[in-house]
Amino acid sequence: MARILERTVLFADLRGSTGLFERLGNAAASTLVTGAVTQLGECVERGGGHVVKTLGDGLMAVFENATSAVAAADAMHQALQRLSRGSNVPAASALKLQVAMARGEVVEIESDCFGDAVNVAARLLDHAGDNETLVTVDVLAGLQPAQQMRFRALDRLQLRGRAEPVQVHLLQGRQAMADGAATQFGDALPMPGQPEALRLVWGGQERIFATAQLPLVLGRSPQAACCIDDSRVSRSHARIDWHGGAFQFTDLSFNGSYIRFTHDRAVLSLRRGSCTLHGSGEIGLGVPPGDTRTPVVRFEVLRLAEDTLPAPGTGITR
Structure with a gap:
């Protein structure tokens, strides 16, 4: 019954x-x-x-x-x-x-x-x-x-x-x-010298995300903050968090993610794994970065003064 x-x-x-x-x-x-x-x-x-x-x-x-x-x-x-x-x-x-x-x-x-x-x-x-x-x-x-x-x-x-x-x-x-300096609202406050924002560039778009805007999802879904329309990219392919004073990248996909940091020829392969983003580099979604047809997101970790962050409505998001 x-x-x-x-x-x-x-x-x-x-x-x-x-x-x-x-x-x-x-x-x-x-x-x-x-x-x-x-x-x-x-x-x-x-x-x-x-x-x-x-x-x-x-x-x-x-x-x-x-x-x-x-x-x-x-x-x-x-x-x-x-x-x-x-x-x-x-x-x-x-x-x-x-x-x-x-x-x-x-x-x-x-x-x-x-x-x-x-x-x-x-x-x-x-x-x-x-x-x-x-x-x-x-x-x-x-x-x-x-x-x-x-x-x-x-x-x-x-x-x-x-x-x-x-x-x-x-x-x-x-x-x-x-690990973090948690506030009563559960968010961690950036400490002096820590990164304050993350620049992402993909498909002709450029956006800057402050730590308060994280986490964000990269994927094929229209709801993703970083939307990439490519069959090799999962709907919710990966996630970027602000955790422990660093930007944490987590692969959520079946095809994996590949990260290559600037000035480093080696490519880090992630399958349901995580790594810390530092400096700058490229993220290949589903396939390693390598040619113009690869769905790639370029990233750069920024340390910006509050008054240098772009204002809302300029096409670059804080």
């Missing part, structure tokens, strides 16, 4: 498992991944949730309230860290955890769950970077104010199959909260 329930839906996924099978072989990799997923499931059950099903190298779970779901996500990340440090298999450190949550009505039928919240959480998982937890605004609304301060608002993301973009928030770890 079908039941309609209000639930927080959580999807967790271990990325990097494919490489483990190549490096360790089927038996050893299966043992490692299965053990990791089992630990994730134990975090769910200890947190008062219910594992609906396992999905190879991940799982789907439901919780009655958002607080329990967020606590379970914290426990999952901690469990994976312990596994990486304590395992006698060095390759275990290649496993990265992505978690996504949405809240709403779900239809429970024969031990499985269906509904819009399930679809949103599953598709939001595609936008999570390594060791990140993303939640919708409905999940955030179910938390106490002190818990809400651990989250930072991201752009409204366009999820596959949905007409309207979804407002998404990123869970910040306790250490990350301590």
